[in-house]
Amino acid sequence: xxxxxxxxxxxxxxxxxxxxxxxSDFRVLxxxxxxxxxxxxxxxxxxxxxxxxxxxxxxxxxxxxLVTRVEGAEDRRIRIVALTPRGTLRGGEPxxxxxxxxxxxxGVVRRRR
Numbered sequence: 001x002x003x004x005x006x007x008x009x010x011x012x013x014x015x016x017x018x019x020x021x022x023x024s025d026f027r028v029l030x031x032x033x034x035x036x037x038x039x040x041x042x043x044x045x046x047x048x049x050x051x052x053x054x055x056x057x058x059x060x061x062x063x064x065x066l067v068t069r070v071e072g073a074e075d076r077r078i079r080i081v082a083l084t085p086r087g088t089l090r091g092g093e094p095x096x097x098x099x100x101x102x103x104x105x106x107g108v109v110r111r112r113r
Contacts, residue, residue: 037082
């Protein structure tokens with residue numbers, strides 16, 4: 001069972017890297033894709049990243065044009081992060097690519113032995 005899990009994880013990480021993303025970048029995009037715009041401080045706990053790591057990941061995604069950062073309407077200290085149209089397409093693809101279908105699962109595990 002452990003070998004199967006490792007094979008699936010390796011497959012997922014390869015697909016994420018092929019999309020030009022790192023693990024933390026992917027987790028942030030996936031959270032925004034499923035939850036919508038979120039304050040930076042809310043994203044970290046959802047994707048298991050420290051405040052420093054989440055800031056760096058958001059900065060990286062912002063520089064790639066995948067997310068926007070805007071001040072909160074009620075409190076300007078809060079930064080709301082949202083996907084751009086480009087980020088939605090990019091985030092949507094990897095979110096569906098890493099996990100192989102049930103039909104292909106055995107092939108992925110077999111190839112990784």
